[in-house]
Amino acid sequence: MLSFFVKNKNDIIYLSLLLFSVGIGPYYRRLGSVNSKKWAGSILGILLIVIVSGYSAIHPILSALLGIIAIKQATVKYCHIATFFLMFGYLFFFRLADKFGLPLSSGQTNLIVMVIVLRVVGVAFEINGSWLATTKGKKDDEKKSDKVKDTDDDFVEFINPSFMDLFHYAFNYIGLLTGPYYRYRTFDDYFHLPFSKYVDCTGFTINTLKIVPLYISLYLAFTHLWPLEYVLTEEHNNSSFLYRMMYPWALFAAFRQRIYCGMTLAESVCNSAGLGAYPVQGRNRPGHGPRVGYLKLKQMSEEEAKTTQYDFRTVESMDVWGCETVETLRDSMKVWNMAVQYWVAMVVYKRFPVKALKVHAALFVSVIWHGFHAGYFFCIYFCPFYLMAEDIFYKLYYKDATGTKKKIIGFIMWFLRSHSESYQAAAFLLLTFDRIWIYYSSVYHYWYGVWFAFLIIGLVLNAVSKPKKIKGDEKVPLAKEVKE
Template structure:
């Protein structure tokens, strides 16, 4: 028992701090003064950083302060670009600190630094995005249009938080340890709108927490029975090919339980404090918040707020059931760490200027946000190659299938998706190129060959399918191609 505690000391401390953050939520939520509440949230956040990081707390604190100063010093036109390059540049320095004669920080400090990057860069893009949207709205107003529709306040309001508000947003303890990411607007709404007073925060928190013991138990059991390091041993290499091929399944299953427990606890910190509570009529989306009728929600009276139904979709990171059951890798990516997926989509994918390189830019930023190890590139950057083949088979065989046929094809696609994720997750967990090469060599790099074969066969089948389609004739008449052709 003592050896277990010693070995997992940092994780136990981190887990304890997450539980503390959940427990303090109701007290934090009950503070009436907005300014006192902001300061208490920031001081708690700074305290958590210092407890987790010790002297390494210098990194997340100093980088966030410099980042928010840059936001205010740079013009609104360029603040997002300046902040992006500074925060990611510092993230590289932070992870290579030993090359500069400084001690490397713990993995837990790395998580905090990653969240700080999301918040500081995210708010800079919010400020710039609101300025661009308002400018575009004014141009449209200058044009005669008899069918103008009332614009939502989400698109017509310039976000210009003060330096102190940026400070409070960056360091507020809610979701600081491991996410989820939420926008500055969500943070501002939390203090200025009444939703957290009337949402069933305790009920949502209990409902969210109840699965955490199961995730932790499964993680501890699987990681002890099937340890990661065993995959690099000679004993593992002497096992059958089938055993070596399927070993990543249990590694990835254990890893998922760890992520599920951490993300679920992180969501519970938000629900306990009331951050991310919005009326369901806003059709709230992870990371973003309300997607419709924000102006109406913003003007909601206390009486209406009391009667409203609420959800915490804004701070939902993991759709656990979806992660386990969805058929395709494309859908799996949508339900895994949804808050970060939202950040990457809004900050990188939608704002990258070269359309043909958008997906590559998004994947590259996702990789370097996770780290510089080869495992992140193998895991994340190889997804499009599988997706190319998967999309073909999905359209040809699964999309329009029904009944038993759809279930059988769906199971096959689910198995292949799960196997692909497990194969890639092995690289993610092994991290370094030499360790990845040892395992992939033990299974002869077979899955990359399978991907290529799937793609080539899929392209051929797709061409055959296109040739079998009826040709369009003049007058939009359709006539089936004769079998003799």
């Protein structure tokens, strides 16, 4: 037992700090003035950074401050670009610190830096996007550029936080340890709108937390029965091919439980403090917040706020049931880490100027945000190749199927999707190219061959199934003409 605690000391400390952040929520929520609440949240956030990181705390603190300075010094027209490259540049330096004679930081510190990158870059894009939508967009609708069209439709007012507002947003303890990502607008609404006073924070927190013990138990069981390092052993290589092929299912199952646990605790921190609570009529979206009627929600009276129904969809990261049951990889990607997916869509996909490269830009930024290891490229950047084949078979056989046929095809697609994710997750977990090569070689890199075969077969079937085009002069008779 002692060896277990020693081996997992950092994770146990991190878990304890998450639970502490959940427990402190009701007290934080009851603080009086907005100013005292902001400072308490920031001081607590910096304290958590120092506890987790020690001397390495300089990295998340310095990166946030540099990003804030970039936002305030650059013009509103270019602040998002300057901040993006500065924050990711510092992220590269942080992860390559040993090349500069500095010690590498822990994985937990890396997570905090990743969250701060999302916050600081995200708010820079909010500032620029709101400026484009509310200023340039109103001057001349006919001359709207693609950049204006690519901003969120929800930008109905100019967002222009002060230096201290940005400081408090970057360092507030809520979501700082492992997310979820939430916009500056959500953060600002938390202090100035009455929703957190009237939502049932305790009920939401308990409801969110109650399944965490199951995630922890399953994670411990999976990692004990099917350890990651086993795939690198000679014993694994001498086992049956079917066993080697299916082993990643256990690895990915363990990884999912870990992620579910962390994300659920992170959501509970938000629930406990009341951040991210909005009336359900806003049709709230993870990461984004209300999608409709935002200005009406801001004008809601105290009496209306007392009786309305709330949700915490804005700070929801994982749709666990969806992750386990959806049939396609495309749908699975939509329900996995939804708040970060929103950030990637808002910051990269929608704003990237070259339409043909939008997907590649989004995937590349997602990869480098996670890290430099080959496993991230193998896992994330190979998704489009499976999606190409999956989309073809989905349209040909699943989309219009009904009854038992739809269930059977759906199960087959679910199995293939799950197997593909498990195969990719093995690379994500093994990280380095040499370790990935050992495992993939033990199964003869078969899944890439399967992907390629699926794609070729799909393209052929798609071409065969297309109705032949009618030659130019031939006319298809209308029903009326046939009768005549």
